[in-house]
């Protein structure tokens with residue numbers, strides 16, 4: 265019998281999407297085939313401390329309480345022998361080592377390239393995009409610039425810095441009202457799960473929305489509001505990615521805000537989305553191009569707007585999309601013939617392949 269692959273699932277983190285990560289990690293942990301994998305877990309608290317041995321299910325119930333059996337760990341930066349050590353000097357399972365890390369994390373410091381850079385420095389393979397793909401996938405402003413550069417259709421938008429807002433609020437409100445117009449969407453550039461996002465229909469709402477978004481990030485995007493269906497596709501692969509069939513999100517509220525995503529179960533996923541073949545083909549082509557444009561690896565959920573007259577706009581890529589059994593990303597693969605456990609196997613293989621590929625380079 266072949267040796268089991270040692271997987272370390274890392275979840276939680278210092279992000280507004282901490283709770284979502286815990287739920288995703290719980291699903292991943294329970295679906296990984298224990299005949300193929302030996303699995304350990306690290307939970308990162310909202311304060312940013314790393315604890316080996318936290319089960320996602322426990323944090324789902326306790327809201328992130330640190331129990332005495334958890335061991336606070338540190339990553340040893342030795343690419344010849346990457347490993348974690350326990351701060352109290354006690355032994356860790358796997359001697360603190362693993363074959364691959366599965367960061368089941370969403371948002372800043374999980375999905376934005378920072379943790380990916382840390383794993384690169386330590387010489388550890390991991391699932392998903394590297395530093396560049398992750399950070400481009402997180403920053404909506406830079407992501408859209410790269411999409412535009414690749415010839416992909418995006419919704420008109422403007423970007424402002426928090427410091428500019430503080431000095432020039434009145435001018436900026438006028439620029440937006442005259443340029444983008446209403447309704448518009450105001451978003452922190454580097455976040456997800458709709459945190460900090462509002463819709464504005466007039467100057468007063470716009471001003472409040474800008475101030476609100478600026479609480480979450482130093483960079484704020486203002487986008488023209490489009491009346492459109494929300495269509496998502498899943499991409500899987502490294503250099504030659506595959507694209508799934510499209511799915512549609514029907515939000516339970518006026519737009520797909522945090523509550524509609526996670527609290528109110530009324531939002532619906534329709535798989536496959538009811539679209540003409542020609543539109544589906546165009547979406548699949550755009551999805552693949554967008555994935556490559558930001559240099560994403562492993563996985564990406566590509567989110568689009570499709571208007572009544574069949575205009576398509578790409579809204580964003582999520583390089584670590586929601587990953588529960590009922591999340592769009594795995595559901596789309598399931599409908600395309602790839603089960604949730606098989607999808608996990610594939611993602612792990614892709615992570616190992618990418619590490620292998622990246623290791624093949626001359627240092628001098």
Ligand SMILES: Nc1ncnc2c1ncn2[C@@H]1O[C@H](COP(=O)(O)OP(=O)(O)O)[C@@H](O)[C@H]1O
Nearest residue numbers: 419449455456457458459487488489490519520
């Ligand atoms: N330009 C827009 N026009 C219409 N609705 C939008 C627009 N931008 C965002 N939305 C709505 O807000 C939701 C969240 O915005 P999104 O850019 O996807 O941020 P997040 O990364 O937080 O998911 C979308 O799913 C959609 O319902």
Ligand SMILES: [Mg+2]
Nearest residue numbers: 457458567580
């Ligand atoms: Mg979104």
